[in-house]
Amino acid sequence: DIQMTQSPSSLSASVGDRVTITCRASQSISNYLNWYQQKPGQAPKLLIYAASSLQSGVPSRFSGSGSGTDFTLTISSLQPEDFATYYCQQSYSTPRTFGQGTKVEIK
Amino acid sequence: QVQLQESGPGLVKPSETLSLACAVSGGSINSYYWNWIRQPPGKGLEWIGNVYYSGSTNYNPSLKSRVAISVDTSKNQFSLKLSSVTAADTAVYYCARGYNSFDYWGQGTLVTVSS
Numbered sequence: 001d002i003q004m005t006q007s008p009s010s011l012s013a014s015v016g017d018r019v020t021i022t023c024r025a026s027q028s029i030s031n032y033l034n035w036y037q038q039k040p041g042q043a044p045k046l047l048i049y050a051a052s053s054l055q056s057g058v059p060s061r062f063s064g065s066g067s068g069t070d071f072t073l074t075i076s077s078l079q080p081e082d083f084a085t086y087y088c089q090q091s092y093s094t095p096r097t098f099g100q101g102t103k104v105e106i107k
Numbered sequence: 108q109v110q111l112q113e114s115g116p117g118l119v120k121p122s123e124t125l126s127l128a129c130a131v132s133g134g135s136i137n138s139y140y141w142n143w144i145r146q147p148p149g150k151g152l153e154w155i156g157n158v159y160y161s162g163s164t165n166y167n168p169s170l171k172s173r174v175a176i177s178v179d180t181s182k183n184q185f186s187l188k189l190s191s192v193t194a195a196d197t198a199v200y201y202c203a204r205g206y207n208s209f210d211y212w213g214q215g216t217l218v219t220v221s222s
Contacts, residue, residue, distance in 0.1 A: 001168075034208040043201055043212035044152065055210065087152060091207035095167040096142075096154040 002026050002090050006099035012107040019075040021102045023088035028068045032092035035064055035073045038101075039084045047086075048073065078104070109134040111202050111213035119196075119220050125189040129202030129213055136160050136178065140206040141185045143176060145198040146215070153198075157206070158185055192220045 003026035013019050023033065031051035036044035046055045048064035051071060061076040075082055083106055088099040115127035129141065143155040156166035158176040166174050170189070178185040189196060197220045203209035 032207060036209075043203075043215050044209070045212075046208055046210050049208040049210075055208075089152075089208070094165050095156075095169070098152040098154070100151050 001095055002029060002093060002097055004088055004090055004097050004099040006086075006088055006102050008102060009100065010103040010105060012105050013078050014107045015078055015080055017078045017107075019078050019082075019104060021073045021086055021088075021104075023066075023071045023073070023099050025069045025071075025090055025092075029090045029092035031067050032090055033064070033066065033071045034089045034091060035062075036087045036089065037082075037084045038087065044087060075104075109204065109211045111204065111211055113200060113202050113213045113216040115216060115218070117217060117219060119192055119218060120222050121193055121220055122191055125187070125192050125196060125200075125218055125220075127187045127200055127202075127216065127218070128184050129186070130182075130184045131204075132183070136180055136183045136185065139204050141176075141178065142203045142205065142209060143187045144201045144203055144209070146201070147195075147198045155187065155189075155200075194220050196220050 005024045033051045035048040038044040052064045063074045065072050085101045085103045110132045112130045119125045137160045140157045142157040158164045158178045173190045175188045199215040199217050201215045202213040204211040
């Protein structure tokens, strides 16, 4: 299985901050990397697919980059509704695997 | 707008079989892959497996000996069976659409394994 490791596990930030979350794969996965946002009591929501493509309806303050083993999710200006847990997920091979999550909390 | 809705018992006894269904509305089940993903309370996400509308399946090797996913195109739904459950199988179970990324999700259903 491909292991996905996110950092940090949690972070505190203020509204308006630029936030960066990283995800590292245990082997090269090209650009087969997706990002999700999950709020308490809700299902995950797809934000970014294929490393850098913005899912329809997702605000442009969200962006993704990277290829190979290292990937980044950036929120350019954190909004109150962005406080949530974020997960990366690889689709290079089965089984599909997720990172452990990064919780973004209010500072 | 595609919608997915999980259904099934919220409580299953140890050693028994967990059975869930996912009804797809607002779109056809044809030409897509359909997934089961679970999340133990307070923990991360685990992909269980998927089924193509044709019936072909892929399973997580960690669960492969206990899991079966099937599709019923006439009812526009797909199902999960997980046998010989233990407390470690207690989780919120989600159904989701997609092969690489998962763009539509059900709201999730909590299944507790307890006697």
